[in-house]
Amino acid sequence: MITPTDARAAFFDAIADQWDGWDDLAALAQRLAAGLEALGLERDETVLDVGCGTGNLTLALLARLSAAGRVHAIDASARMVAVARGKIADPRVTWHAVDALRLPLADASADRVVCFSVWPHFDDPVAVATELGRVLRPGGRLHVWHLLPRERVNAIHAEAGPAVRHDLLPPATETAALLTATGLPATALLDDADGYLVTAIKPRLG
Ligand SMILES: C[S@@+](CC[C@H](N)C(=O)[O-])C[C@H]1O[C@@H](n2cnc3c(N)ncnc32)[C@H](O)[C@@H]1O
Numbered sequence: 001m002i003t004p005t006d007a008r009a010a011f012f013d014a015i016a017d018q019w020d021g022w023d024d025l026a027a028l029a030q031r032l033a034a035g036l037e038a039l040g041l042e043r044d045e046t047v048l049d050v051g052c053g054t055g056n057l058t059l060a061l062l063a064r065l066s067a068a069g070r071v072h073a074i075d076a077s078a079r080m081v082a083v084a085r086g087k088i089a090d091p092r093v094t095w096h097a098v099d100a101l102r103l104p105l106a107d108a109s110a111d112r113v114v115c116f117s118v119w120p121h122f123d124d125p126v127a128v129a130t131e132l133g134r135v136l137r138p139g140g141r142l143h144v145w146h147l148l149p150r151e152r153v154n155a156i157h158a159e160a161g162p163a164v165r166h167d168l169l170p171p172a173t174e175t176a177a178l179l180t181a182t183g184l185p186a187t188a189l190l191d192d193a194d195g196y197l198v199t200a201i202k203p204r205l206g
Contacts (some may be wrong), residue, residue: 004123004163005076005099011163012053012077019083020052031147032060032116039143039199044068048135050100051075051118055084061114062090067095072105074098108137119144119175122155129164129182142196144175146196151194163195172198180203 002010002179019103036039041047043066048060052073063070071093075081078097085095096104123126146153152167157167169175172188179186179200186200 006170007163009076014115016079016083028056036064046070048110048113050115052084053080060202101131103131103135105135108158109135110135111140113142115144115166117146118171126175129179133184138202140202142200149193150196
């Protein structure tokens with residue numbers, strides 16, 4: 001039986017080789033660099049890039065991190081990961097072709113988790129948030145981030161094909177409430193024409 005998750009991975013496998021041709025990569029790199037600056041990414045962090053696709057956020061992370069920084073780049077589409085690996089040869093990155101529900105990472109091993117342009121694709125966002133919270137260290141931050149406005153994201157998905165037609169990005173206040181309910185207190189910081197950003201901070205122990 002083909003599940004919605006399998007169909008989505010097949011959809012992204014099929015478009016992986018064209019993905020970078022649909023964007024102005026230099027302009028995207030600039031916007032990502034400015035965004036990471038605004039998020040306060042420190043130079044020696046270990047960052048989880050969830051739904052890394054062809055690695056454009058991965059590249060922006062690497063440009064900002066020191067030699068001590070690390071990126072775990074994960075994606076459910078094996079072809080997306082293969083394209084990213086072909087573009088990026090950097091020993092600071094570890095690639096994983098896995099679903100966000102099953103991260104091959106130890107508890108509390110990431111300083112930061114970035115869900116860039118991936119949140120609407122999760123069938124069970126509560127389960128994913130729980131898994132992301134497991135790998136995030138106390139005091140670490142999780143971001144749900146889109147450069148496009150929510151309405152534009154949802155319009156693109158509605159027209160992109162059956163596998164992602166119903167992958168809708170909720171209002172940022174709803175995403176913040178979901179994260180908060182899973183133990184990751186979150187704030188909706190942006191949900192307008194400038195894009196979408198929800199940030200959660202994992203509580204410190206004790
Ligand atoms: C819209 S693309 C964005 C890719 C990349 N973040 C970017 O902005 O270029 C969404 C990516 O998330 C991946 N994805 C979707 N559901 C996933 C899941 N449950 N676990 C891991 N990756 C997933 C897809 O395979 C796809 O590569």
